[in-house]
Amino acid sequence: MRKILSLSVLGLKQVRRQKLFVAMVFFFILYLGFCLFLGKLSVAHADKVLRDTGLMGIEISLVILSIFGLSLDFARERSTHTLDIYLLHLGRSAYLAAKMLSYILASCLYLVISGLALSIFLLLYRSFTPAIFGALYSLLLKITLVIAFTSLFAVIFSSPLLAMSAALFIYIGAELLPAAWEIMSRTPNVYERGVIYTIYAIFPNFSRLDFRYLAVWGNFPSWTQIVQVTIYTLAYLVCVYLLNTIVFGKKEL
């Protein structure tokens, strides 16, 4: 565990100093201006529009940071042979855990910075509700799964472009599948329904993880909900990590 933590801290320092991280912070500050514009455009419920678009901005920038950052980072470490050095010190499964943990820690840091910026912004426009912290927590859980999938695809594919595309596909798929299942659950064809349900069950269930809509209306998730989504995320994370260690263990470098 000490080894994993040491490498995670190194990884966190790297991510924090990357241009992408700084770019995402600036992107979010600019995005807040856009939120203000949307709030002004809305005929009513400007406070809810501000909360919703603000949280959406954090999610978009975090997805970009984790998918692009991790895929490119892994490819860079492979091409510069830093990966060889790390593997000689830690072994493959510990390296994967450390890499994922470093991006989860970086996401936490980004959530603190952007959450603080959003809170100040909402306070200024009298739209603040502490419920956004619940939404930020659920966002961290979602991003944890996105990071796990990105690291899996970064290991599977030699090309970072393919890894990014696959991770983005999983993210978009997981976001859209509940709607697809809603439509297909009404089809009389059992086979089609079965296929869609299987995909829906296998993909991470982002719709249930997301507390953004509760926060928009100023509502907190219940403790039961929080515990359930945390357990679900951890169980899913362990499954993807185990799959990743198997794939990485077989991979020739």
Add this chain to the structure above:
Amino acid sequence: MEELISVRNVSKSFSSRFVLKGINLEVRKGEIFGLLGLNGAGKTTLIKIILKFLRPDKGMVMWKNSLLTDVVIRDKIGYLPENFFPPSQLKAIELLEGLASTCTSTLPPPQLLKMVGLEKEAGRYLGFYSRGMMQRFGVALCLLKDPEVVIMDEPTLGLDIRGQRQMFDLMTSLKDKGKTIIFSSHILSQVQTIADVISIVNRGRISFGGRIEELLNLHSTKVFEEAFLKEIEKQ
């Protein structure tokens, strides 16, 4: 001298193209072992097999007459990869200290940086290091866990004359400290200067293994380059 690493009958192919065929070699304690060959001869592949980054199709790698394990690789072997570029967002001392906490026994990072002549650059970002400084830093990383064996893949690649000299001096000082060094190179003058024993890898096979004088005697010449070329063309 005690046999540390021995490669026994190792073969490796990539998509049905043989890269290594029945490779056998022994590396003894305290020697500088030069792995020679033209570009694409299979030197890096062999090193990667020793370090278990690649799996051989046939054969095995032994450590002191028992199978080389992951634990031995992690504790006893240091490695400087070819074209190594450390992460540019980290400072030299940060990376060394971070990795030091992953090792069971380590040399103190400041001492290591002093050993490779980078003590004044400890707080500098690695992205600002020159190629030569990066290579020397790579050697410091190699020595972090105080390994018995140091494997260097083309350690002088991309270095100017001064950088090459510094690297040789480092390798010689490591030998004086009792380390065993395996290095690959295709620059013969370098190998002749420091290697105790050489193996020539040619088209995936070991065509010669022994001392440089033996190679020179074998081809009745005093010029190493000539002997090497004759050996390569023999097959």
